[in-house]
Amino acid sequence: MESKAAVASLSALGxxxxxxxxxxxVKAGPVGIAAGEIARRxxxxxxxxxxxxxxxSHAGLIVSRRDGRSIIYSADYAAMSGLLGFLMEDCCNGNPxxxxxxxxxxxxxxxxxxxxxxxxETA
Amino acid sequence: MESKAAVASLSALGxxxxxxxxxxxVKAGPVGIAAGEIARRxxxxxxxxxxxxxxxSHAGLIVSRRDGRSIIYSADYAAMSGLLGFLMEDCCNGNPxxxxxxxxxxxxxxxxxxxxxxxxETA
DNA sequence: CTCATATTTCCAGCATATTGGAAATATGGA
DNA sequence: TCCATATTTCCAATATGCTGGAAATATGAG
Numbered sequence: 001m002e003s004k005a006a007v008a009s010l011s012a013l014g015x016x017x018x019x020x021x022x023x024x025x026v027k028a029g030p031v032g033i034a035a036g037e038i039a040r041r042x043x044x045x046x047x048x049x050x051x052x053x054x055x056x057s058h059a060g061l062i063v064s065r066r067d068g069r070s071i072i073y074s075a076d077y078a079a080m081s082g083l084l085g086f087l088m089e090d091c092c093n094g095n096p097x098x099x100x101x102x103x104x105x106x107x108x109x110x111x112x113x114x115x116x117x118x119x120x121e122t123a
Numbered sequence: 124m125e126s127k128a129a130v131a132s133l134s135a136l137g138x139x140x141x142x143x144x145x146x147x148x149v150k151a152g153p154v155g156i157a158a159g160e161i162a163r164r165x166x167x168x169x170x171x172x173x174x175x176x177x178x179x180s181h182a183g184l185i186v187s188r189r190d191g192r193s194i195i196y197s198a199d200y201a202a203m204s205g206l207l208g209f210l211m212e213d214c215c216n217g218n219p220x221x222x223x224x225x226x227x228x229x230x231x232x233x234x235x236x237x238x239x240x241x242x243x244e245t246a
Numbered sequence: 247c248t249c250a251t252a253t254t255t256c257c258a259g260c261a262t263a264t265t266g267g268a269a270a271t272a273t274g275g276a
Numbered sequence: 277t278c279c280a281t282a283t284t285t286c287c288a289a290t291a292t293g294c295t296g297g298a299a300a301t302a303t304g305a306g
Contacts, residue, residue: 003142011137015294016130026213036252048295050254055293069252069303080214087207090149091200138264159282171265173284178263192273192282 005060006086009079012059017044018052025062025075032074034067128183129209132202135182140167141175148185148198155197157190 013019020042025033033041039049053073056062060079064071136142143165148156156164162172176196179185183202188195 003139007137007139007142009137010133010142014130014132014134014137016126019126019130019133023213034252035254039253045296046253047255047297051294054254066303069250071253077214080210084207084210087203090146091203157282158284162283168266169283170267170285174264177284189273192280194283 003086006083008059009061009083012055012061015052015055017042017048018056021049021052022056022061022075025073026077026080028074030074032065032072034070034072036070038073126209129206131182132184132206135178135184138175138178140165140171141179144172144175145179145184145198148196149200149203151197153197155188155195157193157195159193161196 013022021038024038024042035049035053036046038044038053039046042049044052053062053064057064057073061076061083062073063076064073066072136145144161147161147164158172158176159169161167161176162169165172167175176185176187180187180196184199184206185196186199187197
């Protein structure tokens with residue numbers, strides 16, 4: 001991910017409502033959630049929500065597909081991975097020794113598939 | 124890290140100049156860089172830079188200390204770790220199976236201390 | 247075709263962010 | 277004390293972002 005895209009993503013997520021929307025979509029998984037359902041759950045006004053969904057979409061963080069009258073939004077995990085990778089990049093490439101505090105985060109992520117947890121705990 | 128702090132951090136980093144400043148400081152490590160030196164390297168006007176350093180500082184992403192006439196800024200790794208952890212949180216706790224694409228990121232971070240790389244590659 | 251639902255687009259007012267010039271503050275040296 | 281350096285604060289202009297009401301578009305049902 002290049003810097004411009006990272007700025008767009010970070011800027012999009014640097015907004016209370018949009019961060020809430022994105023987190024909701026991440027939790028929802030690939031199945032996604034319809035715009036109206038998002039508005040209901042987060043108590044947002046439809047047009048404002050639409051504007052915020054548009055910002056997230058333009059940043060590449062979410063994707064949409066139509067299903068009947070509804071438009072289903074879902075998080076783009078590749079974009080999220082790219083953003084996380086971008087943020088970690090400098091740490092590891094530029095200054096390897098300062099990655100130690102990230103161990104618990106790595107362990108938490110590694111815990112997803114159960115691998116790699118024990119070695120990190122002992123490290 | 125709670126949501127409010129995450130929004131502040133993401134919003135602070137969602138700005139071209141500030142992201143460049145932060146990445147420079149992350150690369151610089153704990154020794155940090157003086158404000159004037161940052162301005163020189165990134166070709167920024169001192170007062171504008173100061174305003175942006177203030178935003179990053181208020182977001183808790185960087186810290187400063189005085190050294191003679193200079194003020195040295197350095198990245199706060201705990202804050203960065205907290206932010207990354209916050210972003211990964213939903214992924215792992217809410218929807219474990221979608222963490223797979225994060226494997227390479229985890230591997231990259233794990234590569235910092237050389238542990239845990241081989242297992243992730245085979246996973 | 248007509249209607250109800252779902253969502254977006256348009257628009258304008260309001261709020262907030264960004265910028266850089268000029269002045270102020272802080273430190274150290276002569 | 278006086279001066280140069282380093283950085284910040286003050287300030288006003290400009291730009292950008294956010295919001296929600298109203299209207300427009302799209303889809304499916306009867």
